[in-house]
Amino acid sequence: MFKDNNFNKYLNGIISFMFLFTVNAFAQNDNNPVPSGTSSEEHSSVSEEAIGYWELNTTNNANNPTKITKWSETGTKLTGTSEWKDILDIIHTVSSSFNWDNPPERMVPGMELNLKGAYVNNEYSTTGKIQTGIKIFVDKVGEPIEKPSYDAIQIVRLSKDNKQHISEERNGKFSAPKYFRGKSKDIQVIVDCYIGTDHYVTTYEYNWVTTQ
Secondary structure (H helix, E strand, O other), X not given: OHHHHHHXXXXXXXXXXHHHHHHHHHHHHHHOOOOOOOOOHHHHOOOOEOOEEEEEEEEEEEEOOOOOOEEEEEOOEEEEEEEEEXXXXXXXXXXXXXXXXXXXXXXXXXXXXXXEEEEEEEEEEOOOXXXXXXXXXXXXXXXXXXXXXXXXXXXXXXXXXXXXXXXXXXXXXXXXXXXXXXXXXXXXXXXXXXXXXXXXXXXXXXXXXXXX
């Protein structure tokens, strides 16, 4: 009889443990986040990637109110020349030319692309530190060109001054940006050429085309 009572207690203990384990496992599974790909409030707040591509829409080029530099532009070749006199009537000259590749007509998100940018030193006749160079980057339309946004993608950056102004060409590799709902549908490739505080900016604006 003693042995039977012990056996029954042992059996009841096993059954109780299994019951508690089952309830606990069910509760954990019920509280787990909804798997990826299913609908929930948590997932609906996350931006969903759309299917499509970027298509070139317009091209614009213009210099800011030029103080000194005279610009001459032909296609993707630009030349700027700055000349000024100091208090001793000595003429200082900084003349730079810039070349760059035309961006593609269409960009698929994630596509690996190359764009070349080149700086050519025509003349650098001054001891003053006058910065000159070319910057190529991708940014959202509406962002200030002089202050790229956090999401901007730098492609080429060549900066020269009185210490180093040897002609140079650079090939920039980048991935075409992705489109997410809630963000701007327009982006632009920006080519910013400058001599001192004078800038000549060319923009290539892209619109998003959805293929879903």
